[in-house]
Amino acid sequence: MAEIPIVLILVGLAAYTVLGGADFGAGLWELTARGERGSALRDHTHRSMAPVWEANHVWLIFVLVMAWTCYPEAFGSIASTLTIPLFVAGVGIILRGAAYALRAGTTTPREEGAISLLFALSSILTPFALGLVVGGIASGRVPVGNAQGDEITSWWNGTSLLIGVLAVATAAYLAAVYLAADARRIGSDDVAEAFRTRALVAGLVAGALAAAGPFILSSDAPDIYDGLTSGAGLVALLASGVAGVAALALVVTRRYGAARLVAAAAVAAIVAGWGLAQRPEILPGLTIDEAAASDTTITAVLIGFAVGLLILAPSLAYLFRLLLTGRFDPATAPQPGPAPADAAAAAADPTAHSSLRTTLITGAVTALGAGITFVSNGPLRSIGVALMLGGAFACFLAVASLDEADPPAVPFPTPER
Amino acid sequence: MPLDLIASAFGPVQQEYLLEARQMQAMSFVAHIPLVCFGVAFPALVVFAEWRHHRTGDPVYRTLARRWSKIMLALFAVGVVSGTILSFELGLLWPGFMATFGDVFGLGFTLEGFSFFIEAIFIAIYVYGWDRLPPRTHLLTGIPVIVSGITGSFFVIAVNAWMNNPSGFRMENGEAVDVDPWGALFGNSYLAHEMVHMYVAAYIVAGFLLGSIYGWQWLKGNRSRYVRTALTISLTAAAIAAPVQLIVGDWAARTVAKEQPIKLASFEDLQETTKGAPFDIPPGIEIPDMLSLLAFHDPNATVIGLDSVPPDDRPPVGIVRASFLTMVAIGSLLAALAAVFLYVRVRKRRLPESRWFWRAAIAAGPLSVVALIAGWVTTEVGRQPWVVYGVMRTEDAVTGAGGIPIGYATLAIVYAGVLAAVIWILRRLAARPLEEDAATTTGGSGHG
Numbered sequence: 001m002a003e004i005p006i007v008l009i010l011v012g013l014a015a016y017t018v019l020g021g022a023d024f025g026a027g028l029w030e031l032t033a034r035g036e037r038g039s040a041l042r043d044h045t046h047r048s049m050a051p052v053w054e055a056n057h058v059w060l061i062f063v064l065v066m067a068w069t070c071y072p073e074a075f076g077s078i079a080s081t082l083t084i085p086l087f088v089a090g091v092g093i094i095l096r097g098a099a100y101a102l103r104a105g106t107t108t109p110r111e112e113g114a115i116s117l118l119f120a121l122s123s124i125l126t127p128f129a130l131g132l133v134v135g136g137i138a139s140g141r142v143p144v145g146n147a148q149g150d151e152i153t154s155w156w157n158g159t160s161l162l163i164g165v166l167a168v169a170t171a172a173y174l175a176a177v178y179l180a181a182d183a184r185r186i187g188s189d190d191v192a193e194a195f196r197t198r199a200l201v202a203g204l205v206a207g208a209l210a211a212a213g214p215f216i217l218s219s220d221a222p223d224i225y226d227g228l229t230s231g232a233g234l235v236a237l238l239a240s241g242v243a244g245v246a247a248l249a250l251v252v253t254r255r256y257g258a259a260r261l262v263a264a265a266a267v268a269a270i271v272a273g274w275g276l277a278q279r280p281e282i283l284p285g286l287t288i289d290e291a292a293a294s295d296t297t298i299t300a301v302l303i304g305f306a307v308g309l310l311i312l313a314p315s316l317a318y319l320f321r322l323l324l325t326g327r328f329d330p331a332t333a334p335q336p337g338p339a340p341a342d343a344a345a346a347a348a349d350p351t352a353h354s355s356l357r358t359t360l361i362t363g364a365v366t367a368l369g370a371g372i373t374f375v376s377n378g379p380l381r382s383i384g385v386a387l388m389l390g391g392a393f394a395c396f397l398a399v400a401s402l403d404e405a406d407p408p409a410v411p412f413p414t415p416e417r
Numbered sequence: 418m419p420l421d422l423i424a425s426a427f428g429p430v431q432q433e434y435l436l437e438a439r440q441m442q443a444m445s446f447v448a449h450i451p452l453v454c455f456g457v458a459f460p461a462l463v464v465f466a467e468w469r470h471h472r473t474g475d476p477v478y479r480t481l482a483r484r485w486s487k488i489m490l491a492l493f494a495v496g497v498v499s500g501t502i503l504s505f506e507l508g509l510l511w512p513g514f515m516a517t518f519g520d521v522f523g524l525g526f527t528l529e530g531f532s533f534f535i536e537a538i539f540i541a542i543y544v545y546g547w548d549r550l551p552p553r554t555h556l557l558t559g560i561p562v563i564v565s566g567i568t569g570s571f572f573v574i575a576v577n578a579w580m581n582n583p584s585g586f587r588m589e590n591g592e593a594v595d596v597d598p599w600g601a602l603f604g605n606s607y608l609a610h611e612m613v614h615m616y617v618a619a620y621i622v623a624g625f626l627l628g629s630i631y632g633w634q635w636l637k638g639n640r641s642r643y644v645r646t647a648l649t650i651s652l653t654a655a656a657i658a659a660p661v662q663l664i665v666g667d668w669a670a671r672t673v674a675k676e677q678p679i680k681l682a683s684f685e686d687l688q689e690t691t692k693g694a695p696f697d698i699p700p701g702i703e704i705p706d707m708l709s710l711l712a713f714h715d716p717n718a719t720v721i722g723l724d725s726v727p728p729d730d731r732p733p734v735g736i737v738r739a740s741f742l743t744m745v746a747i748g749s750l751l752a753a754l755a756a757v758f759l760y761v762r763v764r765k766r767r768l769p770e771s772r773w774f775w776r777a778a779i780a781a782g783p784l785s786v787v788a789l790i791a792g793w794v795t796t797e798v799g800r801q802p803w804v805v806y807g808v809m810r811t812e813d814a815v816t817g818a819g820g821i822p823i824g825y826a827t828l829a830i831v832y833a834g835v836l837a838a839v840i841w842i843l844r845r846l847a848a849r850p851l852e853e854d855a856a857t858t859t860g861g862s863g864h865g
Contacts, residue, residue: 050541050545051542051545052541055534055537055538055541057497057501057537058530058533058534058537060501061500061501061504061530061533062534064504064505064508065504065523065526065527065529065530066527068507068508068515068519068523068526069519069520069523069524069526069527070520070523072515072516072517072518072519072520072523073426073427073516075508075512075515075516075519076427076508076512076513076515076516076517076519077426077512077516078508079505079508079509079512079515079816080508080509080512080816080817080818081818083509083816083818083820083824084820086505086508086509087505087509087824087827089505090501090502090505090506090509091827091828091831093498093501093502094498094499094502094832094835095831096498097494097495097497097498098495098498098834098835098838098839100494101491101494101495101838101839101842102838102841102842104487104491104842104845104846105841105842105844105845105846106845107845144426145426145427146426146427146428146430146512146513146516146816146817147430147512147816147817147818148426148817151818151819151820293519293520293523293596294520294594294596296596296597296598297520297523297524297596297598300524300598300599301523301524301527301598304524304527304528304531305527305531308527308528308530308531308534309531311531311535312531312534312535312538315534315535315538315539315561316534316538318538318542319538319541319542322542322546322549327546327549327550328545328546328549352472352473353473356763359763366657366661370660370661370664373664373665373668374664374667374668375714381668382609385609385613385665385668388661388664389613389661392657392658392661395657396465396653396654396657397465399653399656399657399759399762399763400465400469400649400650400653400654401469401472402762402763402766403766404645404649404766404767405765405766405767
């Protein structure tokens with residue numbers, strides 16, 4: 001029971017590394033797509049990422065929330081010791097979100113260039129800082145307690161830096177593969193080739209870092225090193241390495257769809273390897289069992305999780321289906337469908353607008369509900385509140401749908417604007 | 418490691434900058450809550466506009482819905498980051514609170530996470546799906562955005578209600594034991610009124626702020642159908658919500674009087690426990706028995722005073738009282754403005770013509786935000802010195818890490834920049850020609 005949430009947390013972390021990582025990487029590549037020449041690449045990046053931007057980042061919230069609910073002491077220890085990189089990641093997330101929202105309003109190349117630079121830099125800063133956090137935990141530098149670890153060396157050390165840089169390189173690689181696949185789907189072969197080159201460069205860098213990893217870990221984080229070089233940890237490490245090489249080979253042969261899946265598997269394998277290598281301890285001297293919340297809490301979270309997943313899974317599938325089948329692409333023709341009623345016919349339809357009678361009835365129901373709420377307590381008050389809110393909702397529909405007294409004097413759209 | 422050792426690792430720490438930590442948290446909430454109002458209320462207004470387009474075929478509704486949906490997405494994107502910062506800060510600033518009670522209230526955030534996820538998914542489908550989905554399907558994809566906005570705030574407010582009126586656990590050696598997370602979050606007498614109060618406030622804030630923006634254009638002489646329709650929808654929502662809020666506020670005050678008498682006493686700076694307590698309105702007007710009447714609907718009821726607890730257990734009365742009065746005063750003014758609007762709208766089937774009405778309506782938007790923040794301060798500063806009311810003091814929750822003033826200053830600068838950026842982007846979006854959103858078959862919605 002105590003270990004189920006940590007498995008879910010690691011799954012969430014892997015999903016965030018793959019999906020959120022692709023998003024960070026897409027930001028990073030804006031650095032290489034400056035000026036007029038790069039504008040095709042930037043536009044493509046934004047078109048591909050925009051519909052999934054928010055959704056990709058909810059994974060991080062999920063990881064945080066699961067951690068503090070199911071392993072509260074471990075979470076408190078981590079947050080208070082690794083305060084600086086977490087805060088930096090937070091600032092990076094704000095700047096990134098702001099830059100993202102701002103891009104919609106840019107009109108000149110200069111504005112767009114400035115925003116794009118901010119976006120790129122914060123896209124590098126955030127995964128790097130989060131990688132430092134992971135490195136601090138993995139190398140056993142977070143003692144149990146309120147701010148008990150060193151406030152600098154807990155995150156500025158070989159393991160942290162390795163994972164920070166690796167996080168950035170992986171993000172860049174995943175993004176390039178994703179964007180290459182997406183560009184080919186909409187038929188922009190130039191853009192696809194440009195991202196293929198980027199994917200190969202980033203893939204080689206990430207691979208080199210991963211290969212150097214064991215040397216750093218063996219001296220800086222011997223416990224994790226031992227875990228990753230024996231038993232199940234070793235299997236996960238090797239699986240990740242094989243998948244990483246295979247993904248690169250698929251990019252070379254331009255099979256981006258398969259490359260995307262295999263690269264995701266490489267990330268998932270190394271995250272799993274971390275979990276296996278560190279097991280059973282979550283922090284030095286604190287096992288997962290000891291850190292876990294009571295079974296009641298974990299059961300409640302798992303029930304909530306299952307119910308949430310029942311709604312989430314089809315929703316997410318719907319979004320990705322629309323995205324990956326190109327429904328949001330610029331070239332897609334508008335969908336044929338029953339056209340809304342035409343204005344002339346609707347104007348003649350008396351039911352298109354509400355009546356004064358409906359308005360007064362709904363207003364009276366709201367007032368009655370308000371009266372009951374005001375004078376009563378307990379269950380009767382609940383009835384009053386329900387009447388009041390239901391009445392207010394209906395009253396809004398009625399009042400906002402009343403016809404206007406004068407026929408529109410100014411044609412629409414208005415010439416003076 | 419034995420359990421009691423874990424618990425003692427989160428014992429009280431020396432934190433010189435507790436007040437700064439609280440201010441930093443408050444600043445982040447002040448930035449986030451107005452965005453929440455738009456997250457909760459705006460989708461319903463946008464979907465309503467689209468529904469009117471389907472019902473009447475009138476293109477003005479479609480233009481409005483398209484234009485608003487882009488603003489909705491931009492505000493949601495900013496809300497995503499300000500919300501993420503809040504969840505970071507819970508751990509960064511209050512590790513003692515999280516370590517001790519994360520397992521009691523965390524379920525609320527787990528469920529909220531799912532809500533938020535659903536909202537993010539469907540808001541993207543809705544905004545990027547204009548012209549790409551069949552019209553009816555497109556309208557329907559707006560519904561999950563509305564519902565998840567409501568459920569998301571419901572779960573977060575469940576946590577806040579629990580902090581103000583904690584239950585569902587027992588303390589043993591500084592550890593929360595016998596935890597019942599469902600009961601703690603959803604079996605709480607504070608949840609219903611806090612939720613309804615916030616939900617109604619969302620419509621007031623979103624409605625009046627939109628009313629300010631379009632009211633400004635109206636005063637400048639733009640009486641186009643677009644502006645009139647935008648004003649009708651936004652002000653109708655705010656005008657129905659504002660009077661309802663007076664009743665909900667009364668319900669909230671009566672519950673606080675019962676469960677958190679010290680908070681209620683600080684609303685009125687009532688020092689001694691008094692039978693038939695009066696209500697003071699600055700400057701110096703005293704209405705006899707009024708506080709008893711308001712708090713208990715009985716002029717002779719006894720209201721507990723601040724001196725019933727030691728000074729260390731009292732909230733900073735001045736701030737709480739000023740915030741409470743500000744909230745009540747603005748709320749009453751907004752309700753009066755709402756009555757004028759509704760009368761003209763229903764009786765004369767048009768918008769008010771008076772310049773004074775529109776000046777007041779322009780002021781109403783920012784004032785409603787002030788009332789919102791004042792309400793938050795009333796309930797959260799009124800909870801002090803407790804983070805979990807009567808169970809854990811805020812000073813026992815704070816981090817032992819250094820550098821709070823640096824973090825506070827950094828975040829303040831970043832937020833000021835973000836605020837400027839949000840205003841800039843909204844002006845830019847508003848300056849775009851309406852034709853861009855009026856066309857039914859453009860391929861150009863991608864740059865929204």
